Amino acid sequence: MKCLSFPLSWFLCSLFTYGHTKNAYASDEPWLTHAEFIYPVNTLGVDERPYLAVSSTQGVALLDTQGKVLSSIDIKSEHLDFRWLPESSQVGILSTLDINSGKVQLIKVDVAAGELRAMAEFSAKNTAIDALCVGSSSEHVELYTVDVDGSVQQLAINTKNIEHWYLHPVRDFTVGPNIKSCAVDDTAQTLYIAEENIGIWRYSANPEHEVNRTLLQLPTELEVEYVDATSFGDVAVVSPDSNHIWLFDSTNTTFNPIALTHDVAPKTLQLQREGTSLVAYLFDEKSGHSRNIELSDISTKQGDITQGEAQQSFTPYGQTQPVQSYGDAADDPAIWVNSKVPSQSLVYGTDKKSGLNVYDLEGKLLKSLPVGRVNNVDIRYNINVNGETVDIAAASNRTSQSISLFKIDRGTGLPSLLGDLKTDLADPYGLCMGKYGKDLAVWINDTDGRFQRYNIEFNNNMATATMTMQWTVPSQPEGCVSDDENLRLFYGEESTGVWLKNLDEKSADTLIATATSDVHADIEGMSLFTVNDQHYLIVSSQGNNRYAVYAVDDNNKYLGVFAVGANWTKMIDGASETDGLDVTSHHLGQALPDGLLVVQDGHNVMPKAAQNFKLVSGTLLRNWILEKIN
Template sequence: MKCLSFPLSWFLCGLFTYGCTTNAYASDEPWLTHAEFIYPVNTLGVDERPYLAVSSTQGVALLDTQGKVLSSIDIKSEHLDFRWLPESSQVGILSTLDINSGKVQLIKVDVAEGELRAMAEFSAKNTAIDALCVGSSSEHVELYTVDVDGSVQQLAINTKNIEHWYLHPVRDFTVGPNIKSCTVDDTAQTLYIAEENIGIWRYSANPEHEVNRTLLQLPTDLEVEYVDATSFGDVAVVSPDSNHIWLLDSTNTTFNPIALTHHVAPKTLQLQREGTSLVAHLFDEKSGHSRNIELSDIPTKQGGITQGEAQQSFTPYGQTQPVQSYGDAADDPAIWVNSKVPSQSLVYGTDKKSGLNVYDLEGKLLKSLPVGRVNNVDIRYNINVNGETVDIAAASNRTSQSISLFKIDRRTGLPSLLGDLKTDLADPYGLCMGKYGKDLAVWVNDTDGRFQKYNIEFNNNMATATMTMQWTVPSQPEGCVSDDENLRLFYGEESTGVWLKNLDEKSADTLIATTSSDVHADIEGMSLFTVNDQHYLIVGVFAVGANWTKMIDGASETDGLDVTSHHLGQALPDGLLVVQDGHNVMPKAAQNFKLVSGTLLRNWILEKIN
């Protein structure tokens, strides 16, 4: 045995493509000195650096190093943020806000061709946008917008179509009104939002994280205007009230002022790192001109905001429909393997506010049984019930303080309630099943630390439960799994670790993994997975990342899990991993379960042991 450890308020408009005008743009004012936003584009392998310019009087332009217009679009705009497309250093995304229509514009920047092309737009429904920014990872680019009411929308940009791009809602949350600007530090997955007269709010840009924020204060009389970040993690703020740039220190806790050599009233900021210097591209509200100011001897940041220990991440191929209940509702899954037609196997999942749900392998809800607040569920096969061989599911029911038993139709896999077997537990919590020879057992625990074993018998279609074992652990237990073949029970104590109970011996239970060194605290889901005849104990929590191709979010705040190594058809030759998702986004919805091919888990285990 080895232990391995939103409601969318934006109205998405029809997408279209603007025509691009190339060569010089007819204007009385040079872009490099009069545009409110100037951004030098760092292009790998190109000595001469082009510029992006956004102007409220001229529009959007791609300029050469001398300021000559290579391509322009006649959209009078404000705000500018830019990211390269994944795995590209020649084509990127410029985001800006059309000041006449109030629509966000996403513009394709092709540096190699010297061309701009508008690829998508959308407008706010019953509100207006105050701020926007973009962030990126190795897989995708995301757009963030903040409206006048202080609602943040996070949207993934799908750039696969060469004619137009699409936007997919990821999540939304509220920050409050009077927002002036925002920026994303990609290296630290951190979103910074500037609130006028208050300061800078810091959020995690990871949609799987809780929406928690930290206020980074600035002088109380300062009108905070613009915040920007470099790809190296530098973050700075400007205000037209002061001839300074405020730079976030190396601890990411304090903004320190740096006096500017020119007396300016900076209204906008585009920040870039050049070796040991920072270059601030500012628009001076006082003179109405753009300025470039170099800040020398600014060391590169070491590290950044700690995002936690890196975990193995699996990508889901699918997800179940959300549970009917909102809040902390979905909890524990169990996989029913169809021995006759493996591809028609099913996933059972508890909604601990209402009942038991059953899904197919694509996540479609097939049946829902409103049997009460069932918490954990497990399944055993080939049980003799009055001469009939059936499969049985059991669930801990907190409504009736009982074990709910279900008979499974072996043809369809759908359950029907046999009855509730009373326990003396005040709050039945974790549950797993075991089959030892012909004997069926249910292991169930209480939040008070008690563990109990019940032997289940059937007589005239009536089930009875007899408690045959009981013990107590110091802190709250939940997850457990029985290794029936080897007469072993593994169970988790959420704040301590994983215990092993040998069922054929009277020896003391053994702590085989501790939360301090081996597994994460809050141990809940666990299951057994077989690779080359070796059983592996799979214990949550681990990472299930987003599938950006299918727009399926990852899993976070995971409670229960189940896994099988059985062949489940051509699509799942090595089985299935099912993980509860406690924070369902893309878009925001009630909790659900994520579906991961067992091949990913198998390959990871083989990599670890070889």
């Protein structure tokens, strides 16, 4: 065996497979010498690992370490990708493509029992599938398919039913035609797609991220055939036009060639990490035989394009119905607390292309008011209107350059429009309310940086607004929240951070939080949450899909960030690119004893739909804060 030296301490040991390699195939077993796809299954606590094999002439098989068939399914197939089921090292999912029916087959692999069982199939409508791959996390496994028109389907695999698995759509997007294969790097949440005459396209596998791609260039004359990735972040490509394995170096975002012997034309590829060695299992188009190649002393390199992971992720228990408008439409929520029947509290949410929506605590739409392009909304309680005590909601209305004011029925929680109070702002944007003694105030800003305070008064069922304060910030503001009791206003300058204005002092405003590696612009929605009589400011860090928390009673101490992730049991996606948010620590019934967090979701998927709002139990936030401060 000859070992060749390569840059970066890489070297190649050719271990051509005719029964004489490491973990050798038995030469008299046709599966291991003729199957186009061979994948060794690494299982914990098992000295002799089995193999999975996929053949266009024989079907699908589970083989023992000598290559003898333990179980097989007569489905002539191409493509092979495998993942363990969550929290399992003995049962996994094999995905392959039936060449006769054109359907993706999902097969249960029970290594302990030595059995294969077909559990689900999937076919694309009015088209044919060219490529498939699977990805996984600690909670679920996903299937990716690419059809002949270049449309990607991302689907979650529900494996709870022991008789049959089910597929749930997550998202779909277009990548273009002539796709040969795909692979997922689970560690970096990255999807790699091989376009035959172009190269390798890299996408985020996180459905909450925008569909942006990066081309990883290969030699222009190379017709890319197969790409594969390991769970450690190794990525490689082969083409039958070149006797090389092209290994990805994420540091330089390049593929480095590793030469094979001149008589090899690799058509397929399965990668496997074995200690410090990387092993490539190939099908040689020239000989029609399977081979394995050991790449020793290859350091693990990962190409993370996911913008990083938050320290902790909260799972939403529910979500609102999507807004009526498509595109960037849902924006800001406000929670109306029902003091008499807390479990019947409501969520207000703006559709900034249409009007104001009202939802129950399960997310069902109860009322929609088409009052114009309202952007932000807030609520205050116990307001005296001509001798009647009512609750009031206010929203910034970009259609009429006004403050839209609503009277809330204290029995049902549903609003009715009182009227629009004109401002001198050209583009009313962010808004919040404050109640200081008997004074009801609306804080509103413009995209040009102006911030204003209007005092609201009622006379004979007519509301009037008087501007009593104005200032300007250097760049665009939006989110704000008033701490009425302590006479302080927190407001955001999207590109800069969070400002504090003390309302009982004439001192200059203080920048209490800035954009950091954890907290990215844009600084968007914000609200106050109370734990043990202490106030915590929750801020949307829109630029990296996180939420930052500051202990504003403890010198504005930064506590950390969290994310709102997917609820795979209920098939509710997480939240990303959040504009507005609201939170309350009030008891909202047995299901929400510590209140509620509501966040706007900029990318509503699982399945793809117009934007909406995600609903998170306040208990998750309370417990997180207590862990941080104790």
